[in-house]
Amino acid sequence: MSKRITIVGAGFGALTAIRRIRKADKDVAITVIAPKAEFVYYPSLIWVPSGKRRRQDIAISLENFFNRRKVHFHPHAAKAIHAGGRLVETTSGTVENDGLIIASGARYLQQLPGIEHACIPCRSVEDAERVRDRIAAMDGGTIAFGFSGNPEEGSAMRGGPVFEFVFGTERYLRQKGLREKFRLVFFCPSPRPGQRMGEKAVERLLEQMRRHRIELHIGHKLKGFEAGRICTAAGDFDADLIVFIPGMTGHSWLQSDKLPLSPGGLLRADAHCQVEGMKNVYAIGDCASLPGPDWMPKQAHMADLQGACAAKNLLASLQGKAANATFRTELACIVDSGDSGMFVWRSPGMNFMLPQMRPLHWLKRFFEWWYLRQYR
Numbered sequence: 203m204s205k206r207i208t209i210v211g212a213g214f215g216a217l218t219a220i221r222r223i224r225k226a227d228k229d230v231a232i233t234v235i236a237p238k239a240e241f242v243y244y245p246s247l248i249w250v251p252s253g254k255r256r257r258q259d260i261a262i263s264l265e266n267f268f269n270r271r272k273v274h275f276h277p278h279a280a281k282a283i284h285a286g287g288r289l290v291e292t293t294s295g296t297v298e299n300d301g302l303i304i305a306s307g308a309r310y311l312q313q314l315p316g317i318e319h320a321c322i323p324c325r326s327v328e329d330a331e332r333v334r335d336r337i338a339a340m341d342g343g344t345i346a347f348g349f350s351g352n353p354e355e356g357s358a359m360r361g362g363p364v365f366e367f368v369f370g371t372e373r374y375l376r377q378k379g380l381r382e383k384f385r386l387v388f389f390c391p392s393p394r395p396g397q398r399m400g401e402k403a404v405e406r407l408l409e410q411m412r413r414h415r416i417e418l419h420i421g422h423k424l425k426g427f428e429a430g431r432i433c434t435a436a437g438d439f440d441a442d443l444i445v446f447i448p449g450m451t452g453h454s455w456l457q458s459d460k461l462p463l464s465p466g467g468l469l470r471a472d473a474h475c476q477v478e479g480m481k482n483v484y485a486i487g488d489c490a491s492l493p494g495p496d497w498m499p500k501q502a503h504m505a506d507l508q509g510a511c512a513a514k515n516l517l518a519s520l521q522g523k524a525a526n527a528t529f530r531t532e533l534a535c536i537v538d539s540g541d542s543g544m545f546v547w548r549s550p551g552m553n554f555m556l557p558q559m560r561p562l563h564w565l566k567r568f569f570e571w572w573y574l575r576q577y578r
């Protein structure tokens with residue numbers, strides 16, 4: 203009988219793992235567990251507030267892809283893992299496997315007091331649309347953009363898109379002839395926001411903010427939010443709209459079982475992406491806490507690299523071979539400003555950037571088209 207692999211999630215890491223597994227093995231049975239057969243291309247959420255992207259552009263049905271790759275789709279959420287990983291309990295029934303890859307992404311922390319007063323633009327297309335609609339309904343005022351981390355785990359944060367939301371909004375308001383009516387503020391507890399990208403990138407980003415008259419409120423601990431107000435250790439300030447990305451942690455279903463979790467609530471796995479102490483169970487992408495340098499990003503690119511690594515190791519292990527593949531650590535991003543972009547690259551031996559230029563905006567758009575093409 204052919205072996206059975208279960209993959210939890212239908213995002214970046216999961217889909218890369220499926221492609222790699224099917225390429226290497228035509229017969230292994232693959233079951234995907236996720237609430238919806240839909241892939242959301244999160245990097246393009248930054249273009250939703252300015253109307254450049256709508257739901258149908260960046261949330262695509264996976265039905266064709268699953269049919270082509272002979273994937274059985276189980277349209278329910280995972281609830282718990284039993285029998286050392288061999289059984290996944292879902293909101294409708296259980297799924298048995300010989301090997302398991304967990305790629306269920308992360309959730310955003312809700313622990314700051316008054317967090318309900320902030321718009322979190324990146325959990326879904328609908329969240330980004332809410333920001334779009336709020337901005338469209340304003341004829342002036344203050345918009346504050348910020349992010350913070352997970353105090354228990356430095357790597358569990360998502361800062362890059364906040365720069366893109368603030369630069370994109372600045373450009374959008376300028377285009378509409380409304381810039382003079384708005385005050386834009388950027389806030390973050392770190393005095394060096396975006397440090398993961400390297401010192402040079404931080405300098406460039408801060409300089410770009412000053413040039414575009416985006417006020418900085420950085421280096422002060424965030425205490426929380428009130429209606430129309432951001433509270434920090436260095437005083438409070440008002441904003442008519444607060445756009446904020448909190449630190450990340452694992453989904454609550456991971457906590458429901460005796461899975462090895464990191465201090466930040468992510469699934470602890472080793473350099474081969476194998477979950478500690480669990481045979482043939484792998485964790486990849488945003489849901490995983492993996493060894494690496496302190497600047498290792500929570501990015502789609504890393505989820506892809508880890509998805510390929512987990513696929514290779516799981517297939518090897520199921521064939522009784524050594525599962526010793528590892529993944530490269532790379533930070534690769536274009537920080538977009540709506541009509542131009544800045545490129546940043548970081549690997550263990552190298553950190554460089556290309557300054558803001560128009561072709562990089564078009565390259566980011568081309569990459570979106572090229573990436574989505576394989577799943578349409």
Ligand SMILES: Cc1cc2nc3c(=O)[nH]c(=O)nc-3n(C[C@H](O)[C@H](O)[C@H](O)COP(=O)(O)OP(=O)(O)OC[C@H]3O[C@@H](n4cnc5c(N)ncnc54)[C@H](O)[C@@H]3O)c2cc1C
Nearest residue numbers: 211212213214215244245280306307324487488501502503
């Ligand atoms: C606004 C924004 C901009 C970004 N820009 C970039 C960028 O420019 N470059 C870059 O590399 N990265 C970028 N990222 C980060 C990137 O999107 C994430 O790192 C990436 O999505 C992580 O992939 P993943 O597979 O781990 O999780 P996800 O892509 O989040 O997928 C998780 C999957 O698990 C499913 N799921 C959740 N709970 C359950 C459950 N209980 N049971 C079953 N399935 C479940 C979800 O439905 C989803 O299908 C950006 C993110 C955002 C929000």
